[in-house]
Amino acid sequence: MRLRKGVCMMSKITIISGSPSEQTRLNGVFDEVVRHLEGVNINPEIIHVRNLPAQDLIQAKFDSEDIIRANKKVEDSNIIVILTPVYKASFTGVLKTYLDLLPQNGLEGKTILPIAVGGSFGHLLMIDYALKPVLTALGATHILKGAFILDSQIKKFENNQYEIDEEAKTRLETSLNFLKGSLSSEKNVTSSIV
Numbered sequence: 001m002r003l004r005k006g007v008c009m010m011s012k013i014t015i016i017s018g019s020p021s022e023q024t025r026l027n028g029v030f031d032e033v034v035r036h037l038e039g040v041n042i043n044p045e046i047i048h049v050r051n052l053p054a055q056d057l058i059q060a061k062f063d064s065e066d067i068i069r070a071n072k073k074v075e076d077s078n079i080i081v082i083l084t085p086v087y088k089a090s091f092t093g094v095l096k097t098y099l100d101l102l103p104q105n106g107l108e109g110k111t112i113l114p115i116a117v118g119g120s121f122g123h124l125l126m127i128d129y130a131l132k133p134v135l136t137a138l139g140a141t142h143i144l145k146g147a148f149i150l151d152s153q154i155k156k157f158e159n160n161q162y163e164i165d166e167e168a169k170t171r172l173e174t175s176l177n178f179l180k181g182s183l184s185s186e187k188n189v190t191s192s193i194v
Contacts, residue, residue, distance in 0.1 A: 011182075013037060013044040014077040018084035018095025020050050025154040026085050026117050028162025029172065033081055033115070036176045044081070045073040049098045057097040067101050074102060079111045079182060082131070086118030090130040099134055108139030111182045113175060114146035117154065124148045144182075147175040 015033060019026045037044050047070045049057070056064035074080060084091040112135055114127050127146050135143055153168035164172065 011042065011079055012077040013042055013079040013081065014047060014073045015044050015081045015083065016047045016049065016074075016095070016098070018049050018082065018092045018098070020092055020094045022050070023160060024085060024117075025151050025156060025162060026083055027160060028154045028156075028164055029115060029117055029149060030083055031162065032164055032169065032172060033083070033176065036173065040180060045077060047073060047098075049094050052098065057094065057101070060097075060101060062101060067098075070098070071102060071106065074106060074110075077110065079113070079179065080107065081113045081115065081179070082135075083115050084117075084131070086116050086123040086126050089123055090126055091116070091134075096134070099138065102138055105139030107135055108141070110140060110142070111179070112140045112143045113179050114143065115149070115172070115175065116146070117149050117151060119151050121148070121150065144178050145175060147172045 015030065017026065017030055034044065052066050052070060053064065055061070056067055061067060082095070084095050087093070114131050114135070116123070116127055116131070118124075118126065127148060132143055149164065149168045149172060153165045155163045155165070157163065
């Protein structure tokens, strides 16, 4: 198959949510990311790690159908958004167990946007010192700056609804605009595939 000059390949995006809890302020950030992507006509694939079978994660069942399906979403995507709350100055254990089940170099050639939610700005460096080394070990070389949002900047309402305060929303949108820049540069690439 040959793509003619000027034909663009559509970017595929997968969002990996690493929260072990269904009731989490991270959902407010997740919803904002999805809205932003839908605003540029992208319907991302979603992996809520907490919904993968716990036994498969803990026992590192690489042959699990659910793990294989999740890994296929990552493999087929060229942009990965990783969301995690901060627990004990690091990303969540459930996220780590899933990342351990990605193939070696499973993030090679992909653009990664890390986003974290934590209790204080003292945890801000978690992205650089805890998460990025793991992503790099998986072959990621294009890791965007990302965003860190305080728990207190996300208001929780009834029915699992959330609102991010304006300052945090602006920082999140700045990170997402970097992602949009990656999308634009990919759309401008002309190539041929034989």
